[in-house]
Amino acid sequence: MEFFKGMGQDAVKDLYEVVSHEMEKYQAMNLELNMARGKPCKEQIDLSDGLIDGSIDFAIKSDYRNYGILDGIDELKTVFADVLKVEKEEMIIGGNSSLNLMYDTLMRGMMFGMSDSRRPWIKEERVKFLCPVPGYDRHFSICEALGFEMININMDENGPDMDQVEALVSKDPLIKGIWCVPKYSNPTGITYSDEVVKRLASMKTAANDFIIMWDNAYLVHDLYEEGDQLMDVFAESKKHGREDRIIMFTSTSKITFPGAGVGMLATSKRNANRFKQQMGYQTIGHNKINQLMHARFLPSTEAIKHHMEKHAEIIGPKFKLVDQILNEELDKYGIATWTKPNGGYFISLDLPQGCAKEVVNMCSETGVTLTDAGATYPYRMDPKDSNIRIAPTFPSIEELELAIKVLCTSIKVVVAGKVLGQTYQAGA
Secondary structure (H helix, E strand, C coil), X not given: CCHHHHCCHHHHHHHHHHHHHHHHHHHCCCCCEXXXXXXXXXXXXXXXXXXXXXXXCCCCCCCCCCCCCCCCCHHHHHHHHHHHCCCHHHEEECCCCHHHHHHHHHHHHHHHCCCCCCCCHHHCCCCEEEEEECCCHHHHHHHHHHCCEEEEEEEECCEECHHHHHHHHCCCXXXXXXXXXXXXXXXXXXXXXXXXXXXXXXXXXXXXXCEEEEECCCCCCECCCCCCCCCCHHHHHHHCCCHHHEEEEEECCCCCCCCCCCEEEECCHHHHHHHHHHHCCCCCCCCHHHHHHHHHHCCCHHXXXXXXXXXXXXXXXXXXXXXXXXXXHHHHHCCCEECCCCECCCEEEECCCCCHHHHHHHHHHHCEXXXXXXXXXXXXCCCCCCEEEECCCCCCHHHHHHHHHHHHHHHHHHHHHHHHCCCCCCCC
């Protein structure tokens, strides 16, 4: 990356003085702007108010107000089996969180094993997991909590580096799985190519209990009319007799109410039956009333599509605004690159090496909260200290515009300061 596109030292010094004064003005505003997490805004949440309006008719084959139906109600399975392109017998509907299902899945691996051998991972010398980076911090937190050794896998515009993945999994039986956010990946926003999906589904692994944690959180979250198309990894895996390795997850957390939605997983029938047996020790059943409310509110794939178009009308302009400001403020200097996703919740911003933490800290001191630098890497260690995750959805358009301008000013101050060998000090 050519910093400041050939500007001379004097021109960089003049720019540094200008943007330092801009930063002082922002710091005097006592801002409180938050882009730390990918939260839906109030207007998005309002779209689902109809879910809790009116009464529910319980004249159905089973009284959902009582105990039972461990793996979820048929009405909601019917809807999301169509969305996920699986059979209802391959689905388990849980509580409000797909993250909870992911954690439970890995805990089952630890305690009960993941293959017919039923060898618990806790008996292994070590357990290793592949982590495409930059990636989702909560995936990494689960691995860290369980004591897994995390291995960084490089990402590009097609997905994880499959040469790197295949070389590792073919030789090491202690590598038990890989995390994947295959559509509108967090935070890059890329969608895995057909070739990547095919290679993941068919590759040979040294571990006979290797799993793919297919976190398809944004499968219906297109921002624009022409969204990305993701190949069906489950169908592809069945061609090679490897369907047991696929465990896919999704939820309605960013469709209806975050924290009050419905999480679900889909996997092979053999896995699903094993999981249900193990779930029987945990619970008698999840919240079927909430499941029924969602089935009535989102009764079909077409209803979900229509509902998500309303979301896109709200947040699509926010993504366009971020891209516009980044272009206006940074492109001419050549000091940053960023993704331009067609869906999902994030934009990934890359700066010159050694700048991300300083920029995030400067924004924080100005009252603009971003995701912590390093959070998109295992152990919160970005080896280049260059990646920042932008979450545009929660702030209003006016707040977002101001927050991104503060971010851009911070970037110019930090990068120009490094070129000049100076460190910014407020009021200096």
